[in-house]
Amino acid sequence: xxxxxxxxxxxxxxxxxxxxxxxxxxxxxxxxxxxxxxxxxxxxxxxxxxxxxxxxxxxxxxxxxxxxxxxxxxxxxxxxxxxxxxxxxxxxxxxxxxxxxxxxxxxxxxxxxxxxxxxxxxxxxxxxxxxxxxxxxxxxxxxxxxxxxxxxxxxxxxxxxxxxxxxxxxxxxxxxxxxxxxxxxxxxxxxxxxxxxxxxxxxxxxxxxxxxxxxxxxxxxxxxxxxxxxxxxxxxxxxxxxxxxxxxxxxx
Numbered sequence: 419x420x421x422x423x424x425x426x427x428x429x430x431x432x433x434x435x436x437x438x439x440x441x442x443x444x445x446x447x448x449x450x451x452x453x454x455x456x457x458x459x460x461x462x463x464x465x466x467x468x469x470x471x472x473x474x475x476x477x478x479x480x481x482x483x484x485x486x487x488x489x490x491x492x493x494x495x496x497x498x499x500x501x502x503x504x505x506x507x508x509x510x511x512x513x514x515x516x517x518x519x520x521x522x523x524x525x526x527x528x529x530x531x532x533x534x535x536x537x538x539x540x541x542x543x544x545x546x547x548x549x550x551x552x553x554x555x556x557x558x559x560x561x562x563x564x565x566x567x568x569x570x571x572x573x574x575x576x577x578x579x580x581x582x583x584x585x586x587x588x589x590x591x592x593x594x595x596x597x598x599x600x601x602x603x604x605x606x607x608x609x610x611x612x613x614x615x616x617x618x619x620x621x622x623x624x625x626x627x628x629x630x631x632x633x634x635x636x637x638x639x640x641x642x643x644x645x646x647x648x649x650x651x652x653x654x655x656x657x658x659x660x661x662x663x664x665x666x667x668x669x670x
Contacts, residue, residue, distance in 0.1 A: 467631040468501035470642035477649035487540040487656060489528060495650075496521050496568060499575060505631050506591075509618040513603075517571060523564045537561060540657065544664055554669055562661075563669045569657045574602040576654050580647030582625055583640055591622040 473495050480491035500517050503510040527537045536546035543561045547553040553562045577598040585594065596619050604612045622628075629639045661667045 467633050468498055468505060469633045470502075470629075470639065470646055471634050472498045473502075474642060474645045474649060477646065477653055480653060481649075481656070483539065485541075485656070487653060487660075489524060489537055489539055489543070492540075492568075492653070493521055493524060493528075495653075496572075499571075506622060506628065509615075509621050512615070513571065517568065520564050520568050523559055524561060524568075527561050540565065540660055544660065544666070548664065553666065556670065560669075562666055565657075566661060566666070566669050569654060569661070570603060570606055572650050572654045572657070574598055576647050576650035577602055578647070579643045579650065583644035583647060585625060587626040587629070587640075588624055590624050591628060592619050595619045595622055 476491045476495035476498070480488045480495065482488060482491075496517060500514050500521070503514040503517070524537065528534055533546070535542070537543050543565070544553070547560050547562050552560050554560065556563065578595060581594045581598060582591070596616050599615060599619070600612075604615070607615070629643075630636075632639055634642055658667070
């Protein structure tokens with residue numbers, strides 16, 4: 419199965435899905451974007467596994483303001499999601515690498531004293547970037563453009579975790595992951611990426627094997643998968659409505 423993942427990785431690299439450390443940073447420096455710390459990725463690399471409860475708690479917290487999404491909690495959920503994807507092996511390297519880059523971009527905006535107040539939530543960020551004309555800028559990537567990419571990944575998480583919560587844990591995750599990928603992220607990827615990703619998913623383990631690495635009580639894993647999927651869908655649905663209301667769903 420490892421040869422499938424290796425082949426998929428090659429295909430994904432050839433079509434430019436992998437983020438290349440240094441190249442991204444170079445673009446940021448050239449265009450005056452927030453600077454990325456060399457150790458930024460350390461936040462999402464935890465050899466001790468992951469906690470589904472952390473993802474769930476942060477997803478709930480980011481909806482604590484009516485009709486808005488709080489950025490800090492949103493990013494907290496994604497940092498833990500990255501840990502989950504890393505435990506899924508090289509199959510999801512291309513997803514994790516891209517998510518970590520997007521997290522760092524938004525964290526950098528959030529930490530800048532000149533714009534931090536505008537990056538407290540999705541609505542404040544949209545208002546600021548639309549008023550300033552920065553909303554569709556690619557280099558440096560705008561906050562809205564970056565958030566939209568995370569939103570697409572969260573739709574996959576919502577679909578995938580809800581499906582996982584209802585299956586026999588002795589099943590392999592392959593077909594579930596393929597189905598959820600086709601329904602969500604695949605529509606934003608080219609042919610080679612789609613085929614490579616689908617092929618790589620044959621290397622995924624059983625649900626039991628995967629979530630034995632969770633730092634949650636074993637009895638809580640199934641209900642937590644359902645809760646994470648449900649709350650991810652709630653966050654995703656609100657995000658979709660907000661982007662659509664502002665005409666931003668198709669940002670390049």
